[in-house]
Amino acid sequence: MDVKKQSLKDSFPGEVHDLPGGGIALSKLDDLINWARSNSLWPLTFATSCCGIEMMATASAKYDFSRFGFEVARATPRQADVIIIAGTIVNKMAPVLKRLYDQMADPKYVIAMGACAISGGPFFYNTYSVVKGADHVIPVDVYIAGCPPRPEALLHSLITLQQKIKSGLTREQIKGVKPV
Amino acid sequence: MYRQTDIIEDNRTTPEGEFVINVGPQHPATHGVLHLVITLSGETIKKVEPHLGYIHRSIEKMCESLSYRQFIYVTSRMDYLSAHINNHACALCVEKGLQVEIPPRAQVIRILMDELTRIASHELWWGAMAMDLGAFTPFFHAFRERETINDIMEETCGARLTMNYMVPGGVMQDIHPNFQKRVKDFIQLYKKKIHEYDELVTGNVIFQNRMKNVGILTADDVISYGCTGPTARGSGVSCDIRKIQPYEIYGKLEFDEVLETGCDSFARYLIRIREMHQSIRIIEQLIDNIPEGDFQAKTKAVLRLPKGEFYTRVETARGELGVYIVSEGGTTPYRIKFRSPGFSNLSVLDHIARGSKIGDLVAMMGTLDLVIPDIDR
Amino acid sequence: MTKEELKARITELYPAAGFDDTGEWLNINIEAKDWLVLAQQLQQDDSLHFDYLFCLTCIDWKTHLTMVYHLESTQHRHTIVIKSKLDRANPEIETVSHIWRTAEFHEREVYEMFGVNFLNHPDLRLLILPDGWEGKNPLRKDFEDPVNMIRL
Numbered sequence: 001m002d003v004k005k006q007s008l009k010d011s012f013p014g015e016v017h018d019l020p021g022g023g024i025a026l027s028k029l030d031d032l033i034n035w036a037r038s039n040s041l042w043p044l045t046f047a048t049s050c051c052g053i054e055m056m057a058t059a060s061a062k063y064d065f066s067r068f069g070f071e072v073a074r075a076t077p078r079q080a081d082v083i084i085i086a087g088t089i090v091n092k093m094a095p096v097l098k099r100l101y102d103q104m105a106d107p108k109y110v111i112a113m114g115a116c117a118i119s120g121g122p123f124f125y126n127t128y129s130v131v132k133g134a135d136h137v138i139p140v141d142v143y144i145a146g147c148p149p150r151p152e153a154l155l156h157s158l159i160t161l162q163q164k165i166k167s168g169l170t171r172e173q174i175k176g177v178k179p180v
Numbered sequence: 181m182y183r184q185t186d187i188i189e190d191n192r193t194t195p196e197g198e199f200v201i202n203v204g205p206q207h208p209a210t211h212g213v214l215h216l217v218i219t220l221s222g223e224t225i226k227k228v229e230p231h232l233g234y235i236h237r238s239i240e241k242m243c244e245s246l247s248y249r250q251f252i253y254v255t256s257r258m259d260y261l262s263a264h265i266n267n268h269a270c271a272l273c274v275e276k277g278l279q280v281e282i283p284p285r286a287q288v289i290r291i292l293m294d295e296l297t298r299i300a301s302h303e304l305w306w307g308a309m310a311m312d313l314g315a316f317t318p319f320f321h322a323f324r325e326r327e328t329i330n331d332i333m334e335e336t337c338g339a340r341l342t343m344n345y346m347v348p349g350g351v352m353q354d355i356h357p358n359f360q361k362r363v364k365d366f367i368q369l370y371k372k373k374i375h376e377y378d379e380l381v382t383g384n385v386i387f388q389n390r391m392k393n394v395g396i397l398t399a400d401d402v403i404s405y406g407c408t409g410p411t412a413r414g415s416g417v418s419c420d421i422r423k424i425q426p427y428e429i430y431g432k433l434e435f436d437e438v439l440e441t442g443c444d445s446f447a448r449y450l451i452r453i454r455e456m457h458q459s460i461r462i463i464e465q466l467i468d469n470i471p472e473g474d475f476q477a478k479t480k481a482v483l484r485l486p487k488g489e490f491y492t493r494v495e496t497a498r499g500e501l502g503v504y505i506v507s508e509g510g511t512t513p514y515r516i517k518f519r520s521p522g523f524s525n526l527s528v529l530d531h532i533a534r535g536s537k538i539g540d541l542v543a544m545m546g547t548l549d550l551v552i553p554d555i556d557r
Numbered sequence: 558m559t560k561e562e563l564k565a566r567i568t569e570l571y572p573a574a575g576f577d578d579t580g581e582w583l584n585i586n587i588e589a590k591d592w593l594v595l596a597q598q599l600q601q602d603d604s605l606h607f608d609y610l611f612c613l614t615c616i617d618w619k620t621h622l623t624m625v626y627h628l629e630s631t632q633h634r635h636t637i638v639i640k641s642k643l644d645r646a647n648p649e650i651e652t653v654s655h656i657w658r659t660a661e662f663h664e665r666e667v668y669e670m671f672g673v674n675f676l677n678h679p680d681l682r683l684l685i686l687p688d689g690w691e692g693k694n695p696l697r698k699d700f701e702d703p704v705n706m707i708r709l
Contacts, residue, residue, distance in 0.1 A: 049552075096206060
C-alpha cells in the first residue's frame with residue numbers, strides 16, 4: 001500500500017506560506033482550535049454490553065483507533081472528551097449516564113454506538129426496563145448503526161465526529177457560547 | 181424523573197471506623213456494569229455486596245412474546261462472548277420439544293463453532309484479566325488470535341460477535357468452502373503462539389504472587405453455591421456437562437476434563453489456559469472429518485412445541501447454562517428461564533473476598549470471569 | 558438411582574408426595590408447608606444426597622403460582638424436580654438458603670419478579686430491579702406498564 005507523505009500544508013486549516021528564513025501560517029483562531037480539538041479526542045470507557053467488545057476490538061492492534069488521536073482511553077469522566085455509549089441503557093443505568101455526562105468538562109461530545117443506544121434496538125418491544133434510545137438522557141452527536149457495528153463503522157463515526165467539529169456544527173459550537 | 185440515591189447514600193462511615201466505597205458501575209475493568217459496594221477497614225475487605233440490574237433488559241419477559249425461532253437471537257446478546265453456545269442451548273431445547281433429529285453434518289459444524297467460540301472467549305478473558313492486573317500487552321496479543329477467529333466466523337456466519345447461526349434443526353447456512361483451510365491455518369498459528377502466553381503471564385513472578393493463595397474456594401462451597409465451569413473445576417469439582425451428560429457428539433470425542441486442586445485464583449487461571457488446548461484438540465479431531473449431508477433438518481416454518489416442560493444444560497465458556505422452556509402448546513413460550521452461570525458464580529464473591537485486600541479483589545473478579553449481561557439477563 | 562427407586566425412597570420420607578414421571582426427570586409435587594423438612598432430608602440422606610440446586614424459579618399459571626426446584630446429586634448423578642403450588646394472593650414458602658447457599662440470590666430474584674415471600678430469608682430485598690419496584694412483580698402475567706412497555 002502506498003502511503004502518501006502528508007505535509008503540513010494539506011491538513012492545516014488555513015494558509016501556509018513558505019518563505020526564505022521560515023514560514024508563515026495564517027488562519028482563524030476558531031479553525032485552529034477546532035482542528036486541534038478534533039485530532040485529540042480522548043474517549044471515556046463506557047461499555048455496558050456487547051458493543052463494548054467491538055469497541056475494545058477497535059482499540060486493539062488490528063483496527064487501532066489511536067491512529068486518529070483517541071490514544072488515551074480514560075476511565076474518569078473528568079479527563080475525557082468524548083463518551084462512546086456502547087451498549088443498552090436501562091432505567092437503572094440512566095442516572096449514572098447522566099451523572100457521568102455532567103462530570104465531563106466542556107467541550108464534550110457523545111457518540112451513540114449500536115442499535116440499543118440509538119433507539120433501544122432489539123429490546124424495543126415488550127420490555128419494561130430499557131430506555132428506548134440514549135438520547136432520552138443526553139444529547140447525542142453521532143449515531144452508529146449496527147448490532148454490533150463493525151470496528152470500521154466505529155472508525156467512520158470517529159472521523160465523522162472529527163469533521164463535524166472542524167466544520168463548527170456541534171452542539172456547543174452552535175449554542176452561541178464560544179469555547180475558549 | 182430518576183432518583184440518584186443509589187450511589188450517593190453509600191459513601192458513609194460506620195461506627196466501627198469502617199467506610200463504604202463503590203466500585204462501578206462504570207469502571208476501568210472490562211467486565212461490564214457491575215456495582216460493588218465494599219465495606220473496608222483500612223485496606224481489608226469486610227463485606228462485598230454486588231448491586232445488579234444495571235443491564236437488566238427484561239429478556240425473560242420479552243421472550244414470552246417472541247416465537248420459537250425469534251427468541252434465539254436475543255440469547256446471543258446475553259453472554260455475548262459465548263454467543264454460539266447460548267444459541268446452541270436454545271436450539272437444543274426447542275429440538276427436544278419438537279423431537280427432531282439433527283443431521284450429523286450439522287452436529288459437527290455446531291461443535292466446531294462452539295469450540296472456536298470457547299477459545300475466543302478464553303482469549304478475551306485472558307487479555308482483559310491481565311489488563312485488570314495492570315498489564316496492557318497481553319490485551320493486544322489476545323485480540324490478535326481473537327480477530328482471526330472472528331474473521332473465520334464472519335465468512336461463514338455473517339457476523340463477528342452476535343452470530344445468529346444456530347436454528348432449531350441445524351445451522352442456518354452451510355460452511356464456506358474456505359472454512360476448513362482457514363481453521364487449519366488458525367490451529368498452526370495458535371500452536372506457534374501459545375508459548376507467548378506462558379512467557380508473558382503464566383510464568384511471570386508478579387502475576388503468580390498476585391494470584392496464588394488469593395480467593396480460596398473450597399469444594400463444598402462450590403457445590404453449595406452452585407458454581408460451575410472453570411470456577412468449580414479449580415477446586416477439584418468435576419462438573420463439565422460435556423462429560424457428565426454429553427449432548428450432540430461430545431460423547432464420541434476424546435478430550436480431558438481439566439481439573440486442578442489449588443482452589444485459588446491461579447488454579448482457575450491455569451484451567452482456562454488448558455481448556456484452550458483441549459478445545460484445539462477437539463477441533464483437530466473434527467476438522468478433517470466433517471460428514472456430508474444436510475446442514476438443517478426439515479422443520480415447519482412456524483414451530484409449535486407440545487404442552488410440557490423442557491430443560492437443556494450445556495457447557496458455556498463460563499459454566500453451566502440451563503434453558504428451561506414451559507410450553508402451553510402455542511407458538512410462543514409460556515415461560516422461559518435462563519439459568520445463567522454467572523449468577524451463581526457471582527454469589528460466591530462475597531464469601532471468598534472477606535479478609536483479603538482490595539487489590540486481591542480485582543484478581544478474584546478476573547478469575548471468576550463474569551459477564552454482567554449474563555447475570556442480569 | 559432410577560426413577561422407581563427415587564419414587565420409593567421419597568415416598569418413605571414424605572408419603573403425601575404426588576409424582577409425575579412423564580418428562581425427562583421425576584417431578585414431585587409437594588405442599589409448601591412441608592418443604593423445609595423434606596429439603597433437609599433430601600440433602601442429608603445418604604442414598605439421595607441432593608447437594609446441588611441448579612435451578613430455582615417460579616411459573617405464573619393464572620390461577621396460582623408454582624415454585625420449581627431442580628436438584629441434582631454430584632455423587633450419584635440423579636436429578637429430580639420439586640414443584641410446589643402457591644396461593645396467588647399470598648404466596649409464601651420457607652427459604653432453603655441455609656441448605657443450598659445458591660438459593661439466596663435465586664430467591665431474591667423470584668421475590669422481586671413474582672412477589673413470593675420467602676420466610677426466614679436472611680436478606681430479602683430487590684436484586685435486579687431498580688428502587689421503587691417493590692410490589693410490581695414484572696414477570697406475573699397481569700403486569701401492565703403502559704409507560705415503559707411498547708406492545709408489538
